[in-house]
Amino acid sequence: MSLLSCFKSYDIRGKLGHELNNTIAYRIGRAFAEVINADTVVIGGDCRLSSASLKQALAQGLMDSGVNVLDLGMTGTEEIYFATSYLKLDGGIEITASHNPIDYNGMKMVTTGSRPISRENGLIAIQELAESQAFKPKSAIKGSYRKISVMAEYIQQMLSYIDCNQLKATQSSPIRLVVNAGNGTAGPVLDEIEAELLRRHMPIEFIKIHHQPDGKFPHGIPNPLLVQNRQATSDAVLEHHADMGIAWDGDFDRCFLFDEKGQFIEGYYIVGLLAEAFLRKEQGATIVHDPRLIWNTIDICNENAGQARQSNAGHAYIKQLMRQHGAVYGGEMSAHHYFRDFNYCDSGMIPWLLIVELLSNNKLTLSQAVAARIDAYPASGEISAKIENPDEVIAKIRRYYESVAIEIDETDGLSMILPSSDSGSDPNSGSDTDPAATNGLWRFNLRCSKTEPLVRLNVESRGDIELMQRKTTELMVLLAE
Known part of the structure; x- marks a missing residue:
């Protein structure tokens, strides 16, 4: 029995060749069909050069198990x-490696109601069956295969999240947006949204860069979390005097925003902006957030009578907690945004539409909308590092700080709230929720990536950018030792 290392915590991701190939994709199709007892499954794939063949092998495995396959094509x-x-189907599978290197691919799987399949609810069983290949005999009646499109219905769903009539009433001149698909799969959807906005006489103008899907990724892997991948969007915003820039990752389940000055806005502050918008519409609602950066989101929930709940990072965990509490919105600082009215799923199209509406209705620029929150809770942005024996390094950092730590949280990795070394704060002098006890506080989260051999660091402070920067440098030195 060959073990399959491409199975991760909440999806499938592996290097092409030994870790993931057409044979393995076929076995996964057989296993998926049996474990979830599927009748009809929808499949699609991103624009990576390997996605089409992996998708066909997956479809063959599903059909050999008697499952009917609906193929959306490139999605x-x-x-x-x-x-x-x-379509009220039994399951769905997307072939994608999102932002991983060009020689990777993978799968994201859902069952009825678009519920994610993770290690807690079926992924282990799929892995074990795909490894053992102890499949039932091939179905006497092979499943059917049909290509379909639900693009028109999907576009209507996306635009239902904003009030188009209100937007027209508040805008005397077009909103100019730079949109950077990164040569991923966002381009065709943006074309359809643009066409529908024009049909509705909406005052929005798209300036498209790196727009056509291209699995060779001539401008680099579409991952705007990497600083080197942001310049093209920033430059285009300035060149075209745009109101905002938007960039997507390869399978566009994340979007990244740039203000009118071309400045990249960390996803952390967009989470806060969207949380506030939802809480003003639905007082007392629950907002779910990840543990990497938290203070701004919690503060906004407190100010707007909302309920903040912390989850492990990762789409399967966020969605599960949102369903458990009926949360209206969930956000990760990595730019994943989840919506109750989108079956608790993440979307890279809904957030920017909501932000455009918010800015238009409030007559604000994006920089104005986030400026106070950035000042109140300066953050490092996520820093990734390749480190041997990451568990040992994280344990070492815990030992280094734990004697003065105000709070230690191991929800996902290691999070610690600490006083500034030169603030004179007494770690036992009060809760961090007490305004009198918050001066000089800083916080970090350090966790291992669930999809790549990396550790990820995030640091924030309460209103002290110099403290945040100094402690970020301090932690980077400790990680390097």
Whole structure:
């Protein structure tokens, strides 16, 4: 029995060749069909050069198990989420490696109602069956295969999240947006949204860069979390005097925003902006957030009578907690945004539409909308590092700080709230929720990536950017030792 290392905590991701190939994709199709007892499954794939063949092998495995397959063609992940629920199907699978290197690919899987399949609810069983290949005999009646499109219905769903009539009433001149698909799969969807906005006489103008899907990724892997991948969007915003820039990752389940000055806005502050917008519409609602950066989101929930709940990072965990508490919105600082009214799924299209509406209605620029929050809770942005024996390094950092730590949280990795070394704060002098006890506080989260051999560091402070920067440097030195 060959073990399959491509199975991760909440999806499948592996290097092409030994870790993931057409044979393995076929076995996964057989295993998926049996474990979830599927009748009809929708599939799609991103624009990576390997996605089409992997998708066909997956489809063959499904059909050999008697499953009917509906193929959406080249899609983003959220199109699979939408189709699974909209068509009331047994499951959906997207072939994608998102932002991983060009020689990787993978799968994201959902079951009925677009519920994610993770290690807690079926992924282990799929892995074990795919490894053992102890499949039932091939179905006497092979499943059917049909290509379909639900693009028109999906576009209507996306635009239902904003009030187009209100937007027209508040805008005397077009909103100019730079949109950077990164040569991933967002381009065709943006074309369809643009066409529908024009049909509705909406005052929005798109300036498109790196727009056409291209699995060779001539401008680099579409991952705007990497600083080197942001310049093209920033430059285009300035060149075209745009109101905002938007960039997506490869399967466009994440979007990244740039203000009118071309400045990249960390996803952390967009989470806060969207949380506040939802809480003003639905007082007392629950907001779910990840543990990497938290203070701004918690503060906004407290100010708007909302309930903040912390989850492990990762889409399967966020969605599960949102369903448990009926949360209206969930956000990760990595730019994943989840919506109750989108079957608790993440979308890279809904957030920017909501932000455009918010800015238009409030007559604000994006920089104005986030400036006070950035000043109140300066953050490092996520820093990734390749480190041997990451568990040992994280344990070492815990030992280094734990004698003065105000709070230690191991929800996901290691999070610690600490006083500044030169603030004179007494770690036992009061809760961090007491305004009188918050001066000089800083916080970090250090966790291992669940999809790549990396550790990820995030640091924030309460209103002290110099403290945040100094402690970030301090931690980077400790990580390097």
